[in-house]
Amino acid sequence: MWTELSATISSLAVAFFMFEKYLNYFPYTIRGYVERNFRKVVNFVNPYVEISFHEFTSERLKRSDAFFAIQTYLSTSTTENARRLKADAVKDSQSVVLSMDANEEVTDVFNGIKVWWASGKMPPQSKSISLFPGSEEKRYYKLTFHKHDREIITKSYVEHVLKKGKEIEVKNRQRMLYTNNPSKDWHGWKATKWGNIVFEHPSTFDTLAMDTAKKEEIKKDLIKFSKGKDYYAKIGKAWKRGYLLYGPPGTGKSSMIAAMANLLDYDVYDLELTTIKDNSELRMLLIETKGKSIIVIEDIDCSLDLTGQRKKRKEKDDDEADKEKDPISKKKKEAEEESGSKVTLSGLLNVIDGIWSACGGERIIIFTTNYVDKLDPALIRRGRMDKHIEMSYCCFEAFKVLARNYLDIESHELFGKIEELFVEAKMSPADVADSLMPKSDEQDEETCLKRLVEALEASKEEARKKSEEEALLKTKDGVVTEG
Numbered sequence: 001m002w003t004e005l006s007a008t009i010s011s012l013a014v015a016f017f018m019f020e021k022y023l024n025y026f027p028y029t030i031r032g033y034v035e036r037n038f039r040k041v042v043n044f045v046n047p048y049v050e051i052s053f054h055e056f057t058s059e060r061l062k063r064s065d066a067f068f069a070i071q072t073y074l075s076t077s078t079t080e081n082a083r084r085l086k087a088d089a090v091k092d093s094q095s096v097v098l099s100m101d102a103n104e105e106v107t108d109v110f111n112g113i114k115v116w117w118a119s120g121k122m123p124p125q126s127k128s129i130s131l132f133p134g135s136e137e138k139r140y141y142k143l144t145f146h147k148h149d150r151e152i153i154t155k156s157y158v159e160h161v162l163k164k165g166k167e168i169e170v171k172n173r174q175r176m177l178y179t180n181n182p183s184k185d186w187h188g189w190k191a192t193k194w195g196n197i198v199f200e201h202p203s204t205f206d207t208l209a210m211d212t213a214k215k216e217e218i219k220k221d222l223i224k225f226s227k228g229k230d231y232y233a234k235i236g237k238a239w240k241r242g243y244l245l246y247g248p249p250g251t252g253k254s255s256m257i258a259a260m261a262n263l264l265d266y267d268v269y270d271l272e273l274t275t276i277k278d279n280s281e282l283r284m285l286l287i288e289t290k291g292k293s294i295i296v297i298e299d300i301d302c303s304l305d306l307t308g309q310r311k312k313r314k315e316k317d318d319d320e321a322d323k324e325k326d327p328i329s330k331k332k333k334e335a336e337e338e339s340g341s342k343v344t345l346s347g348l349l350n351v352i353d354g355i356w357s358a359c360g361g362e363r364i365i366i367f368t369t370n371y372v373d374k375l376d377p378a379l380i381r382r383g384r385m386d387k388h389i390e391m392s393y394c395c396f397e398a399f400k401v402l403a404r405n406y407l408d409i410e411s412h413e414l415f416g417k418i419e420e421l422f423v424e425a426k427m428s429p430a431d432v433a434d435s436l437m438p439k440s441d442e443q444d445e446e447t448c449l450k451r452l453v454e455a456l457e458a459s460k461e462e463a464r465k466k467s468e469e470e471a472l473l474k475t476k477d478g479v480v481t482e483g
């Protein structure tokens with residue numbers, strides 16, 4: 001069968017070549033007639049049908065999901081008869097997945113019907129000489145089958161392959177932490193917009209120290225969202241949700257994001273806005289993200305001067321005359337403008353809830369900030385950032401979670417004193433955690449708790465001094481105003 005197929009294909013290739021070459025020698029009037037009839041003969045002789053599945057289709061900006069599903073399907077179902085295989089480690093590097101290397105062919109049988117799969121690469125379209133050969137090659141899979149089986153193959157078999165491939169993908173799924181590559185690396189050998197490593201953050205909602213009721217509310221909110229596919233479709237909203245996490249440093253904002261990803265089993269995309277050149281790059285990055293993911297923009301107030309743009313313009317108007325005259329400040333300004341990101345507030349808003357934001361679905365967008373008041377109200381209005389979560393200084397309840405995690409204790413005689421101190425002291429969970437962590441084998445729970453008591457007393461003292469100073473300033477102000 002195999003020899004027969006190869007012989008048929010090669011003789012057809014020769015016939016095609018000759019036909020294309022000599023077609024021009026036919027008089028123009030009969031050329032169409034000859035071509036039509038030649039194709040009829042070829043179709044009659046060649047009983048095989050071919051379907052190609054390309055990694056990229058020209059109209060689409062995104063990699064084809066079907067291509068990846070086929071790749072996964074072929075990697076498990078048919079690799080035993082391929083001889084050149086590629087290996088890839090998945091799931092905590094415990095197991096290896098094999099897939100077909102380029103130009104390899106394998107067979108598969110479906111309901112007693114034999115089909116052939118071949119993997120291939122298309123040479124680059126452009127004639128430019130690349131430093132990394134293969135950079136612009138486009139991969140594809142070709143499915144060959146007998147024309148008698150067309151109906152069953154195009155309908156049932158392809159569907160079976162895609163479904164199985166996706167199932168296996170879910171099973172082998174290793175969660176990833178992505179970060180965006182600078183756009184100069186988007187083309188060429190490392191042609192990916194997102195670089196990734198395995199996501200292995202140990203933070204969970206159990207280890208997160210915060211108010212229990214608030215924690216439960218956030219967990220329920222997340223679970224409701226992740227199960228809400230049909231509901232979002234019913235109400236006509238894109239299946240995404242925005243969270244704003246704000247609070248002082250070390251209060252667990254980043255830990256909360258990791259806990260969310262671990263709870264829902266989502267990938268995390270850490271978006272670094274400062275390396276993105278403009279709004280269209282931002283949109284391209286979003287299109288390349290997969291579903292079941294959390295897109296994070298940390299310290300949104302520092303990432304971009306989103307809030308200052310309007311103010312800057314006004315200042316510019318005022319100072320323009322002076323600045324333009326001074327050649328040094330003019331050059332400096334030009335350099336700043338060149339290197340700076342041109343992502344704008346409206347570009348960011350578009351990504352969050354414009355038409356493009358609905359591509360793919362099942363995405364959570366999280367902004368974190370230390371200064372919520374600095375943000376533009378348009379950015380954080382409900383609907384864009386659906387839920388605002390304040391991560392605040394440690395309270396006694398949060399301390400108990402940390403004590404359980406760090407020291408394995410539920411109670412201690414020092415707990416009463418610590419509870420009292422927490423009323424006035426302002427310490428971040430990160431600082432409390434640091435005091436509670438034994439620094440050597442000799443340090444027992446007593447030592448750690450005592451260290452915390454000292455830190456809390458110092459913090460209380462500091463808070464008292466600060467409020468006294470503030471009160472003094474107020475009274476002084478009052479005197480000045482009255483005077």
Ligand SMILES: Nc1ncnc2c1ncn2[C@@H]1O[C@H](COP(=O)(O)OP(=O)(O)OP(=O)(O)O)[C@@H](O)[C@H]1O
Binds near residue numbers: 208251
């Ligand atoms: N609420 C918390 N529960 C448990 N651990 C916490 C909590 N907050 C902080 N920590 C501990 O402190 C460390 C720093 O916390 P994290 O990075 O989450 O703070 P952050 O709010 O993101 O700070 P920043 O604003 O500086 O980014 C964490 O590694 C964690 O161990």
Ligand SMILES: [Mg+2]
Binds near residue numbers: 253254255298368
């Ligand atoms: Mg952080």
